[in-house]
Amino acid sequence: MARWNHVFGPRLFKNSTLSYTNYRFLIEARMRAANETYRFRTTSGITDLSYKSDFVYSLGRSELQFGTELTRHRFAPEISLVQGEWAEGELNRPEMSPPTFVLDSRLYADYLYRPRENLRLQGGLHYNLLRVAGRTYHGLQPRLSLNADLWPSVAGVRASYAQTMQFLHLLTNPSLGLPTDLWVPVTDQIPPQRAQQYSVGVYGTFRKTLQWSVDVYTKSMRHLLEYTEGGAFLTSPGQRWYDRVAVGDGASRGVELLLQKPGEKFSGLLSYTLSRTTRVFKELNNGQPFPYRYDRRHALNLSAEYHFTRRRSLQALFTASNGGFVTIATQRFAGAPLPLFFDRGSGWRGDWFTGKLDYFPQRNNLEMPFYHRLDLSYQASKQKRKGTRTWTLAVYNVYSQRNAFYLFVHDNRLKKFTLFPIIPSVSYAFRFE
Amino acid sequence: MRFGLSKKSLFLLLGVVSCVSEVELPYPVSPTEYVLNGILNPDSVISLTLHQTLPPLASDSVYPAVADARVRCYENGEVLGELTYRGQGRYELPATYPKPGGIYRVEAQVGALTLSAQDTVPPMVPFTLEITDRQPQNPNYNPNLLLTIPPDGGQERFVWISLSYIRYYSLVYGGPQLIQTSFESPLSASPYLDNFNAQQEFDRNLKNYRPLARLDPAFGGEKTIPFTFMVGITWLRQLGERLDLHVMQVSRSHDRYIKSVVVAFNNRLVDEDGGFHNPFGESTNTYSNVTNGLGFFGAMQSRKVVLQEGTE
Known part of the structure; x- marks a missing residue:
């Protein structure tokens, strides 16, 4: 990354950045089931070449920020599942999805106005232009916010509205099986996500030390992606990730409470969110709304930090939330046999494939077990001749709570698989001065 | 530096870290259908x-x-x-x-x-079948089957093909003969077949359409589909052994049902014995045209062609 800052005068400042990032993500798994071996591979390669220029123009009680950004994204996501011991070559077949190139250009202007000390108004307009595979997407994204200290240093109100556009989609699988989340880009057939969010809240300070806020929000989303039913099925020749997805809408509503105590010796934060996030897709769940995979109705976070001295401190983080939703069969039945003929005078034997069919009345109909854990870390710094050295002793999941990584059925029992019980760690850092 | 942690505690911690666990959960209850x-x-x-x-x-x-x-x-x-x-x-x-x-x-x-x-109930699709000589590039030097379907004349048509065989075998050499009946997956490289259930065959330019192959209804003109199979045709020599081809025309809803069953079968998490089948599977309902219930009621017509019949 290269950065260039320039001051044009007492009011105008510019910051230009040229950057290159290359991100590679690969998970490959081999699972031996009773009668078959499955090889699964998900890859995500994102390469960005980006230039942006940001200007800040100060006008006394107001400030104008504007600028531009131009990015060339290269995406190479793929998810493959093949069957058989010999299928190594199948995962690396050259006809898997070619990379997707997205040219993303953005113009923006944000205006911040403080007519009085206790009043802050901010408005902005962002414009995005995306070009992918000969197709152009563009959109204006206005945003407004208001902060008013009605009772200075005691209480105030705030409100905001924003429209956003996003060219990255998250694909999640709803089944009980291993989580296979994948970030994928827009294509000439899959448009960017669009969202509108409204929020309103109150905030304040209690006894000059305790900061609190309560915010309510509602968000509507369009052009979201989900796998079609059977969409993460065994890789068929010539089938690519975008052949297995459906496009639909979503909504999220919630209330967030925050309590914060800053301090030199002791600081802490408590946040609680009550929310509901749903999806509705024409091709899924008979067109009826269903809970989002990561709809976490309750989410609680509690963090605290205590400084014994200037160089020794103890941090604690407790997090608890609902586990999200997966899809589970509620009944099983025998279906009509397939037209497979075993001519021994016994008629059809197609019932081998239909003797145990699962019935899923609704997508994401089972809530995963409640998730909670406590992390602790102790940090000790010491000034050395050439800088500062810091030892950190940490314990992840102190009481070794068996949180569910995924659910599965085995030996006719429903079970949860835990991946990370208690994990202690030690780290050493040295900062040269 | 002193950590204040004994060696015993350290080993205990390391032992716990290496554990993963399976915990049984109560299964949700729902009414029968x-x-x-x-x-x-x-x-x-x-x-x-x-x-x-x-x-x-x-x-x-x-x-x-x-x-x-x-x-x-x-x-x-x-x-x-x-x-x-x-x-x-x-x-x-x-x-x-x-x-x-x-x-x-x-x-x-x-x-x-x-x-x-x-x-x-749909009409039966007319077709002709030609059996070629044995081909060295095919599994077990099996012949090619050339199935020709005439144009559909603008009428929607959903055609599936499957193979079945009866064969004698012995568990040990010279032991008593047992009879085996099974379906056989069509193997083909034809572009006229729907690849929804195709799996590439190792070391061959063929796809395996298990358990049966679907003709892509997008191709309405005359088409000849070459395909073969795995079980050796020359193995089926004894009296009672045979290999049959079944060509079926099904209704639109029946076509949807068959396709959904094949997808669901391959996506099931658990196999017949309660063990892991496909740990990466997707939840998939099978298609149903039954009001106020589950299941499927559909229609088809079929015709069988005997490919090989033992006479020894």
């Missing part, structure tokens, strides 16, 4: 089955039969008759065969609930 299944074929009398569902983890393999339903069948909107209970959940309209082009509707009254479904 009624299931109506039936396939109309002009070579069989009109019949269907009525059962109830079971919980997914139930150890029972027999679904509770519904013995006290009142089942009626309609042909082209007119009452055809009331089906007679034959036991094990099966209801039949004796000596009544569905006709091509006929629209058949069934209504099953179970207590206060009425299940119903409807389908139309």
Whole structure:
């Protein structure tokens, strides 16, 4: 990354950045089931070449920020599942999805106005232009916010509205099986996500030390992606990730409470969110709304930090939330046999494939077990001749709570698989001065 | 530097870190549903089955039969008759065969609930079949089968092909002969087949369409589909051994049902023995055209061609 800052005068400042990032993500798994071996591979390669220029123009009680950004994204996501011991070559077949190139250009202007000390108004307009595979997407994204200290240093109100556009989609699988989340880009057939969010809240300070806020929000989303039913099925020749997805809408509503105590010796934060996030897709769940995979109705976070001295401190983080939703069969039945003929005078034997069919009345109909854990870390710094050295002793999941990584059925029992019980760690850092 | 942690505690911690665990969870409970299944074929009398569902983890393999339903069948909107209970959940309209082009509707009254479904019997697709000489590039030097289907004339047509065989085998050399019957997956590189259930065959330029292959209805013109199979045709020499090709034309809803069953079967998380099948599978419902219940009631026509028949 290269950065260039320039001051044009007492009011105008510019910051230009040229950057290159290359991100590679690969998970490959081999699972031996009773009668078959499955090889699964998900890859995500994102390469960005980006230039942006940001200007800040100060006008006394107001400030104008504007600028531009131009990015060339290269995406190479793929998810493959093949069957058989010999299928190594199948995962690396050259006809898997070619990379997707997205040219993303953005113009923006944000205006911040403080007519009085206790009043802050901010408005902005962002414009995005995306070009992918000969197709152009563009959109204006206005945003407004208001902060008013009605009772200075005691209480105030705030409100905001924003429209956003996003060219990255998250694909999640709803089944009980291993989580296979994948970030994928827009294509000439899959448009960017669009969202509108409204929020309103109150905030304040209690006894000059305790900061609190309560915010309510509602968000509507369009052009979201989900796998079609059977969409993460065994890789068929010539089938690519975008052949297995459906496009639909979503909504999220919630209330967030925050309590914060800053301090030199002791600081802490408590946040609680009550929310509901749903999806509705024409091709899924008979067109009826269903809970989002990561709809976490309750989410609680509690963090605290205590400084014994200037160089020794103890941090604690407790997090608890609902586990999200997966899809589970509620009944099983025998279906009509397939037209497979075993001519021994016994008629059809197609019932081998239909003797145990699962019935899923609704997508994401089972809530995963409640998730909670406590992390602790102790940090000790010491000034050395050439800088500062810091030892950190940490314990992840102190009481070794068996949180569910995924659910599965085995030996006719429903079970949860835990991946990370208690994990202690030690780290050493040295900062040269 | 002193950590204040004994070696004993450290080893205990390391031991705990290496654990992963499986914890049993209670399975959610839901009410049972009624299931109506039936396939109309002009070579069989009109019949269907009525059962109830079971919980997914139930150890029972027999679904509770519904013995006290009142089942009626309609042909082209007119009452055809009331089906007679034959036991094990099966209801039949004796000596009544569905006709091509006929629209058949069934209504099953179970207590206060009425299940119903409807389908139309399609015509049989005309075809010709040519069997080539044995080909060295095919598995077991099997011949190619060239299936030619004429143009559909703008009419929608859903065609599936499957193979079945009967074969004798012995568990030990010289031991008693046992009979094996099974389906055989078509192997092909034809672009006219739907790849939804295709798996590339190792070291061959062929795809395996397990358990049966679907002709892509997007191709409406005349088409010749070359395909072969795995079981050696020369193995089937004994009297009673045979290899058959089945060509079927199904209704639109039946086509949707078959496709959904194949997808669901390959996506199931658990196999027949309760063990892991596909840990990366997706939850997939099979298609149902039954109102107020589950299952499928559909129609088809089929024709069998004997490819090999043992005579020794």
